[in-house]
Amino acid sequence: MPTPRDLSSLPPPTPEEAAVAARMTEHLRAAIGTGSIPFSRFMELALYAPGLGYYTGGRRKFGEQGDYITAPELTPLYGRCLARTARDVLAALGDADILEFGAGSGKLAAGMLTELASLGKLPNRYLIVDLSPDLRQRQIETFASLAPELRARIQWLDRLPNDFRGLVLGNEVLDAMPVERFRITADGAKRLHVGWRDDAGFVWLEGELDPDLTARLEDYRLPVGYTSEVGWVAEAWVRSVADSLSAGVALLIDYGFPRAEFYHPDRSQGTLMCHYRHRSHADPLILPGLQDITAHIDFTAIAESANAGGLEVLGYTGQGAFLLASGLPELVAQADSTDARTYLTMTEQVKKLTLPHEMGELFKVMALGRGAVPRLAGFALQDRRGRL
Numbered sequence: 583m584p585t586p587r588d589l590s591s592l593p594p595p596t597p598e599e600a601a602v603a604a605r606m607t608e609h610l611r612a613a614i615g616t617g618s619i620p621f622s623r624f625m626e627l628a629l630y631a632p633g634l635g636y637y638t639g640g641r642r643k644f645g646e647q648g649d650y651i652t653a654p655e656l657t658p659l660y661g662r663c664l665a666r667t668a669r670d671v672l673a674a675l676g677d678a679d680i681l682e683f684g685a686g687s688g689k690l691a692a693g694m695l696t697e698l699a700s701l702g703k704l705p706n707r708y709l710i711v712d713l714s715p716d717l718r719q720r721q722i723e724t725f726a727s728l729a730p731e732l733r734a735r736i737q738w739l740d741r742l743p744n745d746f747r748g749l750v751l752g753n754e755v756l757d758a759m760p761v762e763r764f765r766i767t768a769d770g771a772k773r774l775h776v777g778w779r780d781d782a783g784f785v786w787l788e789g790e791l792d793p794d795l796t797a798r799l800e801d802y803r804l805p806v807g808y809t810s811e812v813g814w815v816a817e818a819w820v821r822s823v824a825d826s827l828s829a830g831v832a833l834l835i836d837y838g839f840p841r842a843e844f845y846h847p848d849r850s851q852g853t854l855m856c857h858y859r860h861r862s863h864a865d866p867l868i869l870p871g872l873q874d875i876t877a878h879i880d881f882t883a884i885a886e887s888a889n890a891g892g893l894e895v896l897g898y899t900g901q902g903a904f905l906l907a908s909g910l911p912e913l914v915a916q917a918d919s920t921d922a923r924t925y926l927t928m929t930e931q932v933k934k935l936t937l938p939h940e941m942g943e944l945f946k947v948m949a950l951g952r953g954a955v956p957r958l959a960g961f962a963l964q965d966r967r968g969r970l
């Protein structure tokens with residue numbers, strides 16, 4: 583008989599957190615009933631169930647008090663580099679906007695607007711679409727310190743606008759979208775579901791054979807037992823961005839690989855990764871509502887979806903190469919090196935952003951575009967579209 587999972591390697595939830603997890607558990611159990619739900623539905627509820635999910639229940643997510651740190655949270659240098667891409671896109675398009683998905687604490691938006699003001703190329707509007715109501719509140723607090731002339735450009739939208747012209751930005755947004763988890767059997771691919779057992783909590787179950795999944799995975803030649811994910815929600819989202827973007831660039835930054843690496847034999851247990859108070863592990867069925875659940879991105883699938891929507895892939899490279907070609911060395915050179923402490927902190931941040939074993943290589947930058955868009959400087963050092 584399986585025993586309940588051992589959580590001893592993770593920091594214990596506070597009593598308030600335990601109460602949140604208990605409410606989320608009840609919610610998920612009600613959805614499961616006496617049967618099971620596909621993992622994609624479990625992930626969607628655990629992250630986004632109104633008022634309860636990880637992104638919708640008010641939990642502090644980023645920063646030292648949270649569960650993980652993203653590049654915009656780490657250093658303003660990141661937004662200053664992305665602002666250089668934004669400037670070039672806005673300059674090529676004339677009157678245009680920026681549209682950021684999943685804007686987190688708002689630090690990237692605030693940093694980009696400030697930098698674009700000093701570069702003399704502000705967008706008409708800085709639009710934000712986020713599924714998280716509590717992050718929207720946090721964004722409002724972040725923007726309070728901006729100059730009124732910059733703050734006035736920010737607007738929140740509930741959905742994608744029609745005929746958008748400008749720069750679409752998604753930093754670590756694709757990885758927060760629910761994925762379908764599957765296992766290859768001798769007869770074909772099966773979706774993995776989640777059920778409930780009183781003696782074990784949430785458990786993995788194999789669903790029926792799935793003809794759509796089997797057809798999609800046929801060419802990948804995965805062995806029996808291979809378990810991984812398909813990011814159908816992210817692919818559909820890219821398609822909707824393609825439908826909305828009448829002219830401009832979508833810049834997507836996230837961790838992932840081209841398909842051949844994503845479904846590599848060494849990755850036979852998939853790419854799910856959970857974050858709870860700066861610890862990472864691979865069990866999404868524990869700590870419901872308290873931990874972030876993510877999956878890596880199959881960037882080949884993202885490129886295919888973009889192409890199907892009429893977008894061209896303008897560039898694809900590692901985050902390190904992109905930032906180094908986007909003015910990061912020049913920004914570091916301008917910094918005051920006589921303040922040793924601040925300078926040291928900055929060089930540590932630069933290493934984290936760019937070194938291959940930190941964020942520099944696992945994180946990728948993909949640019950998708952339509953219309954008369956400029957060559958993007960960020961891909962000048964290295965462009966790996968050929969590997970997709």
Ligand SMILES: C[S@@+](CC[C@H](N)C(=O)[O-])C[C@H]1O[C@@H](n2cnc3c(N)ncnc32)[C@H](O)[C@@H]1O
Binds near residue numbers: 759
């Ligand atoms: C990992 S956080 C990244 C936040 C921020 N971009 C950063 O880098 O610090 C993922 C964010 O994406 C948002 N998100 C996920 N799916 C989304 C969608 N379809 N539309 C808009 N936001 C989405 C979540 O609500 C969350 O705020």
